[in-house]
Amino acid sequence: MPKAVLTGGGTAGHVMLNLALIPHLRARGIDVAYIGSRDGLERRLLAAAAADVPYYAVSTGKLRRYFDWQNFKDPFRVAAGVVEAARLLGRLRPDVVFSKGGFVAVPVVLAARLRGLPVVAHESDLTPGLANRIALPFVREVLVTFPETKARLRHPRVRLVGGVVREALLNGRREEGRRLCGFSSPEDRARPGRAKPVLLVTGGSLGARKLNEALRARLDDFLARYAIIHLTGEQGYDPSLRRPGYCQFAFAREELPHLFAAADLAVSRAGANTIFELAALGIPMLLVPLSRAQSRGDQIENARSFERRGLARVLPDEAVTPEALLQAVTALEAEAEAIRRRLLEARDGLIARPEAVADVIAAYAGGPSPD
Template identity: 30%
Template sequence: MRVVVSGGGTGGHIYPALSLIKEIKRNHQDAEILYIGTEQGLEADIVPREGIPFKTIHISGFKRKLSFDNVKTVTRFLVGTRRAKSMIKKFQPDVVIGTGGYVCGPVVFAAAKLKVPTVIHEQNSVPGLTNKFLSKYVDRVAICFEEAKQFFPKEKVVFTGNPRASDVLNIDSEAGRNSLSLNPNKKTVLIVGGSRGARPINDAFLSVIHEWSKKDYQVVYVTGSVHYDAVMEKVKQTSHSDRVIIKPFIHNMPDVLGAIDLIVARAGATTLAEITALGLPSILIPSPYVTNNHQEKNANSLKTNGAAIVLKEQEMSGERLMQEIDRVLTEEGKWQKMHVAAKELGVPSAANQVYQLLRDTAR
């Protein structure tokens, strides 16, 4: 089996692609993979480190407002499509899949024009411009939220879930607990604002840091590397409990997710795939700075089903955050209801479902 995979820009597009590649290799040890990304995106660092053959094209995204930059983008798209066609002709894939990001535009479009079977994978409840455009040309559209179905030709849509969910099936919760020196007899809440952190969440947390010592649960707070020094400087100026563990970043996040009882986080698609696969209750604070406000719509999908509490950033305070955490961890039956609801939304077999879709679509 020969597969071209394209996805880039952010981890939300790259990590599902890597999870899918693992699944392809698990089913076909002799499978040949070519990953096409950009030199500027995170994929240029992450993908080669995984030992996956990697090539690049140059592309940028469209501006939503009228801009001369869009003329440049059209030119780059045409040049990128020609380069992608050359790569695809040489590699001769059985199928091409795009997992999101601008780079998928020319790559998947080139494959479709060459009559190579094509699939796009949409992680969010509201698709971006690239996948909306590509949906007219591809053979299949894989989605993770039922809400996304309305944006695509209905005869092409298949609900698969996010391949990243499958990665949490192999977690070592004890290793996650030990890595943070957590007390196994205490409930644990993880508060994280994404890989780079989120200042509003930092500010809310710090405003009530002295209150955590009164709680009967422990808190792991991940500041994000860029905010860590500033947060720790403020922490030094106040008293706080040893039940509060502060880290700049967590590298073994899947293992840690298996060791906690509640997560406070943004509402990126990868995060939601992981926590629903585990049946982990959540308090979601969607980022208001993303395209189409898709994180809020992702979060509301969990809220509607009773799996999450959603707090808008502008409504959040330290007191409100602590109040909601208390509700989940102390109100009788609350945690269990959210756990069951989250589990019902999870698709732990998502990687295999996307793989099966690829196999059925391939020539």
């Protein structure tokens, strides 16, 4: 049986595509294993979603973009990870390695090259992350999400696949999402126009402290206009904050499709996975990308791409105050129908199913290279 090794981790964005691919690879007769870090988020997410997939851990370095004494140790950790991954790959004998990026992917990709194995990499953001830039010379093919990325990458095989969205996310039920949050009442069901619009606020899997604080500082004003679903991240969850019309989750798993289905508007960081998920569902969004002081600027590029096409409004992180956030959401609501229409019109060119990526991996695992 052909075998594929999946790797990637650090944040949920580096893991969720891999999880979505597993059933499609298995449906194509491909055995799957996962290589990640010893204590990363990827181990927990895989255990929750596909506990029967073998998980192997290797040493990793953080690949920081700032000074830290740990930077002196990280090259040795990466080198140890390469040795460990090479041994694992020798034992597992996969036909292909698929890398979703993140620091854990670097030693696995380098080890695959040493073993002579083809590597397919996927880049969600408009500008490649550091891990994918390091891995690029050792990759057989790169799959990208934004058309702008294809023009920027210097690689002989770059394939535009669009934003890959998990099928489960498209099957949420609006009424179930409202019920989970306590927004649905007999009066609302009898008079649909009576219900407030639902505003989803999310900072991604790690949360967004600045968004959390700005929202909560004007919570009364927001609740006067909206019912709020707040995905806070583990550090931002406040169990003492209980208000009618305000529903918070530290991290949503099986509830997430229903919560997204319930949303009429969204405020979000601009990580590629989240914005393409919102786009697939036609949810008008206010994007608040991480600043260059906090990141490499990838979210700014993602947000600008959507803004240029009229698919989102953008509020720079540096401009976030409680008042500015409320004004920006109000402006988004005024434009919501026009943005929703553009999202639905653009959806076929924006969104890909996991099958598209699984087909590429399957071709390397058991057949000729894809055309």
